[in-house]
Amino acid sequence: xAVFIVWLLLNQSGGxxxxxxxxxxxxxxxxxxxxxxxFVAALACCALYVIGALIEPVDNVxxxxxxxxxxxxxxxxxxxxxxxxxxxxxxxxxxxxxxRAALTPVSLPDMPDVDAGAAFAPSDHGVSGDFYLxxxxxxxxxxxxxxxxxxxxPRAARVATFIRARLxxxxxxxxxxAQILELANTALxxxxxxxxxxxxAVCLRYEPSGSRLSWAIAGHPPPLRLPELDELRxxxxxxxxxIQPGLTLSSSSIALGPAEGVLxxxxxxxxxxxxxxxxxxxxxxxxVAPVADLPASHLAREIHRAVLEWTDSPLGDDLCLVVLxxxxxx
Numbered sequence: 001x002a003v004f005i006v007w008l009l010l011n012q013s014g015g016x017x018x019x020x021x022x023x024x025x026x027x028x029x030x031x032x033x034x035x036x037x038x039f040v041a042a043l044a045c046c047a048l049y050v051i052g053a054l055i056e057p058v059d060n061v062x063x064x065x066x067x068x069x070x071x072x073x074x075x076x077x078x079x080x081x082x083x084x085x086x087x088x089x090x091x092x093x094x095x096x097x098x099x100r101a102a103l104t105p106v107s108l109p110d111m112p113d114v115d116a117g118a119a120f121a122p123s124d125h126g127v128s129g130d131f132y133l134x135x136x137x138x139x140x141x142x143x144x145x146x147x148x149x150x151x152x153x154p155r156a157a158r159v160a161t162f163i164r165a166r167l168x169x170x171x172x173x174x175x176x177x178a179q180i181l182e183l184a185n186t187a188l189x190x191x192x193x194x195x196x197x198x199x200x201a202v203c204l205r206y207e208p209s210g211s212r213l214s215w216a217i218a219g220h221p222p223p224l225r226l227p228e229l230d231e232l233r234x235x236x237x238x239x240x241x242x243i244q245p246g247l248t249l250s251s252s253s254i255a256l257g258p259a260e261g262v263l264x265x266x267x268x269x270x271x272x273x274x275x276x277x278x279x280x281x282x283x284x285x286x287x288v289a290p291v292a293d294l295p296a297s298h299l300a301r302e303i304h305r306a307v308l309e310w311t312d313s314p315l316g317d318d319l320c321l322v323v324l325x326x327x328x329x330x
Contacts (some may be wrong), residue, residue: 001048022049022068023075030079040078045072104320108134113208114142114326115261117297119304121319124266129156129199130318131164135206137175144265145171145180146322147201148220150240159197163188163241167203177203177216178249181241185218188242199241202264204255204324206283211326213262214253221270221281225254226299226325227292228260229285261296261325263288268317269307279310296323 022045030038041084046069053061081207104120111134118132129149135142145167149156166187170180180203200220206213215223215232217309220241222231236250256262265284272279279287291299300323 017291022136026072031077031083032111033082034083035076038079039073042069044070046079073310075281086253100183104132105131109136109219111136111142111327113327114206115296115325116142116144117295117300117321117323119300119319119321121268121304121308121315123152123316123318124314128318129160130268131160132264132320132322133164133167133171134322135171136172137171139175139207140205141175141208142204142324143171143177143180144204144206144264144324145221146200146220146266146320147199148200148266148318148320150200152317159199162190162191163199167201176204176251177205177214178251180217181216181249182247183245185241186245189245192326197242201241204262204264205251206324206326211256211258211319211325212252212253215262216249218247218249221265221267223262224285224288225264226263226323229263229288229292232262256326258326259293261299261323263299264322265303265305266318266320268315268319269303269321271317272307272311272315272319273313275310279307283310283319296325299323 026038027046028042031043032034038323046065049065049068050061053065084284089184093260104118108116108118116134118134120130120132122128129147129151131147131149133143133145135143147160147163147167149163150162158295167180167184171185174180174183181201184199184201188199191197199218201218201221202215204213204215204223210293215234217234217238219238223229225232232249232252232254236248238249241247270280270284284307287310288303291306292304294302300321303321305321
């Protein structure tokens with residue numbers, strides 16, 4: 001109505017073009033309520049234009065009305081496309097945020113015999129394929145998995161969601177780290193679309209009764225024994241998951257002392273840069289060494305903070321850390 005009144009006031013002074021300002025309420029109606037509301041608003045504005053033309057005659061009113069009708073229709077279509085695109089992007093962002101929360105939960109399950117901690121920082125891509133899992137094995141042990149899907153973005157995150165769910169199901173039936181990873185390899189290979197479905201992972205099993213830690217590795221950086229920071233290497237092949245059918249892995253084991261523990265990380269913790277300098281494994285060890293005796297949750301947070309403070313560049317990959325210690329050491 002404001003546009004209508006202004007148009008009437010200015011029409012005799014050459015203000016006929018003011019009618020195009022009807023595009024503003026048409027655009028707002030479309031943005032707020034959708035395409036149908038936009039077309040209703042466009043029809044209403046065309047009707048107001050005709051009423052105004054009857055009050056203040058316009059030359060070639062039919063042509064003028066047709067031009068404005070085309071312009072108003074274009075406004076409705078363009079705003080509708082932008083609105084749908086924004087809604088889709090918002091929905092995608094919410095979905096990816098839900099995926100990230102599922103892959104790297106803020107709170108860990110209560111494990112009475114284990115002092116556990118975890119930390120995560122997303123890459124500059126927003127969401128990628130790093131994940132961790134902490135759960136109970138069928139024999140009363142604790143099973144932990146840290147993994148990294150090769151690639152970035154929503155596709156990698158969705159694969160990570162798939163394989164994490166499978167790992168949780170496998171860990172409910174067996175606590176053997178090598179067997180859990182072998183089953184995950186089979187699950188990846190049986191997916192209908194196998195392109196870019198390659199995963200590195202470490203699976204840990206902690207038995208409180210004997211303070212025994214077992215592990216198996218599939219193409220992932222070896223865990224670090226705390227506080228010495230020695231690498232816990234695997235016996236036999238450590239091929240990535242999702243490449244070779246019939247993958248056979250081996251589990252290794254050690255006894256953990258009451259003040260010991262294990263740190264598992266993804267390559268996002270070592271592939272950060274300061275200028276042209278890569279942090280790397282040795283740099284990460286240098287950041288961990290001064291705080292290696294801290295309880296699990298504090299240690300994970302300190303390493304997370306130290307890595308982010310060290311780098312002066314955005315993270316090119318997710319940073320994911322999991323720390324396990326015997327509960328008595330906390």
